[in-house]
Amino acid sequence: MICENLGINPDGNLTFANRDVKVLAEKYKTPLYLMDEERIRHNCRAYVDSMKKYFGEDSFPLFASKAASFKSIYRIVREEGMGVDVVSAGELYTALSADFPSEKIFFHGSNKTDSEIEYALSNKTGYIVADSMEEIEAIDNIAKKLGICQKILLRITPGIDPHTYAAVATGKVDSKFGFAIETNAAYAAVEFALSKNNLELYGIHCHVGSQVFDSDVYFKTSDIMLEFANFVQKNYKVKIRILNLGGGYGVRYEESDPVIDIPENIKAVAEKVKAKCHELGMEVPAVRMEPGRSIVADAGLTLYTVGSVKKIPEYKNYVSVDGGMTDNPRYALYGSKYTVVLANKMKEEQDFACTVAGRCCESGDVLQEDVILPQSVQRGDIVAVMTTGAYNYSMSSNYNRVPRPPIVMLGKDNEYIAVKRETFEDVAKNDI
Numbered sequence: 001m002i003c004e005n006l007g008i009n010p011d012g013n014l015t016f017a018n019r020d021v022k023v024l025a026e027k028y029k030t031p032l033y034l035m036d037e038e039r040i041r042h043n044c045r046a047y048v049d050s051m052k053k054y055f056g057e058d059s060f061p062l063f064a065s066k067a068a069s070f071k072s073i074y075r076i077v078r079e080e081g082m083g084v085d086v087v088s089a090g091e092l093y094t095a096l097s098a099d100f101p102s103e104k105i106f107f108h109g110s111n112k113t114d115s116e117i118e119y120a121l122s123n124k125t126g127y128i129v130a131d132s133m134e135e136i137e138a139i140d141n142i143a144k145k146l147g148i149c150q151k152i153l154l155r156i157t158p159g160i161d162p163h164t165y166a167a168v169a170t171g172k173v174d175s176k177f178g179f180a181i182e183t184n185a186a187y188a189a190v191e192f193a194l195s196k197n198n199l200e201l202y203g204i205h206c207h208v209g210s211q212v213f214d215s216d217v218y219f220k221t222s223d224i225m226l227e228f229a230n231f232v233q234k235n236y237k238v239k240i241r242i243l244n245l246g247g248g249y250g251v252r253y254e255e256s257d258p259v260i261d262i263p264e265n266i267k268a269v270a271e272k273v274k275a276k277c278h279e280l281g282m283e284v285p286a287v288r289m290e291p292g293r294s295i296v297a298d299a300g301l302t303l304y305t306v307g308s309v310k311k312i313p314e315y316k317n318y319v320s321v322d323g324g325m326t327d328n329p330r331y332a333l334y335g336s337k338y339t340v341v342l343a344n345k346m347k348e349e350q351d352f353a354c355t356v357a358g359r360c361c362e363s364g365d366v367l368q369e370d371v372i373l374p375q376s377v378q379r380g381d382i383v384a385v386m387t388t389g390a391y392n393y394s395m396s397s398n399y400n401r402v403p404r405p406p407i408v409m410l411g412k413d414n415e416y417i418a419v420k421r422e423t424f425e426d427v428a429k430n431d432i
């Protein structure tokens with residue numbers, strides 16, 4: 001199995017977080033998002049403990065909450081000693097509603113509106129990560145109006161190609177994000193930020209991409225960022241206190257994906273960072289990393305009920321389920337791979353090749369192609385899609401006015417509904 005929290009019980013049913021998923025499907029109905037709280041905590045600890053150990057006491061990870069944003073997740077990651085990053089006032093609102101300490105929140109995003117900036121500053125958000133000249137200007141103006149000095153980081157584009165999908169590669173020079181070093185935009189941003197009275201330039205940030213398996217990407221990125229930091233410190237007489245290296249470590253969606261040892265990777269990056277600082281003769285800054293996917297992806301599983309099996313001889317077979325692109329648009333968006341199984345027939349021979357399709361009126365509404373299920377698949381069977389904890393609920397929609405599924409959090413010896421199933425009234429609640 002692709003993660004330790006999965007198994008098969010004597011009845012031939014899939015287990016997740018030590019529960020029979022068929023029982024959960026009957027109890028909570030489908031479609032259903034499940035989350036394994038112990039796995040989330042395990043993933044948090046891998047980052048928190050090793051960042052402290054290898055970078056030092058003042059370094060800690062931020063959960064990139066766009067991967068999964070709802071109140072209980074903010075409570076869990078706070079208890080584990082993480083900060084968070086948010087990319088909209090909506091995520092910020094959710095974090096604050098869960099009593100997340102505002103001084104440990106970093107506000108990212110390539111285009112924050114004035115009202116979002118004002119909301120963030122009024123709520124004492126710790127750090128704003130500025131992404132454009134206009135934004136530096138706007139943050140300074142709003143800080144002035146509120147009579148405060150706001151800590152900021154600058155989003156820098158180090159010019160790294162992480163060799164991942166184009167849609168999630170963000171560190172190349174031509175990216176829509178950040179200030180590129182190569183074009184000198186990054187230096188101009190530093191000068192501009194330093195000219196502002198109500199801003200305190202506290203550090204630099206980058207995020208080169210997502211679903212990255214190659215640690216070399218982080219070695220190169222940290223080298224470039226430290227050289228930049230050193231240049232800035234020497235030439236502009238400002239201390240770069242925080243080096244934020246972003247997120248991006250990959251997770252296993254399929255058997256063929258490699259396993260990443262997070263503590264080993266952090267150890268190697270820390271050694272690289274320390275060696276580089278030594279070489280440059282600079283103090284080692286406090287480090288932040290921003291894992292999103294690798295905190296929640298393998299802590300999630302989605303269950304569906306099969307509605308029909310359509311065989312088109314010589315062409316294709318379709319197994320249709322009661323969810324789809326509304327709860328998981330990632331295959332439709334960029335062909336993301338997932339492991340799909342028939343959760344109530346795990347011990348049967350698997351030899352029926354099919355496309356698992358969603359219920360929406362859209363041919364592209366597919367969860368996965370080339371799936372192999374048992375021949376006996378029929379209406380009423382339970383389909384499980386693994387590794388759906390990241391970017392599924394957070395990218396979900398009400399297309400076709402399909403209500404979103406609930407999220408049931410499975411604790412060690414308790415379980416609770418973290419997000420309720422949407423009702424038809426919820427779906428139409430803003431219609432006048």
Ligand SMILES: *Cc1c(COP(=O)(O)O)cnc(C)c1O
Pocket residue numbers: 064066067085108206207209210211246247248249290291292293294
């Ligand atoms: C998306 C994002 C992350 C998280 O990336 P993962 O691949 O989910 O770890 C971190 N930082 C920033 C700025 C992001 O945009």
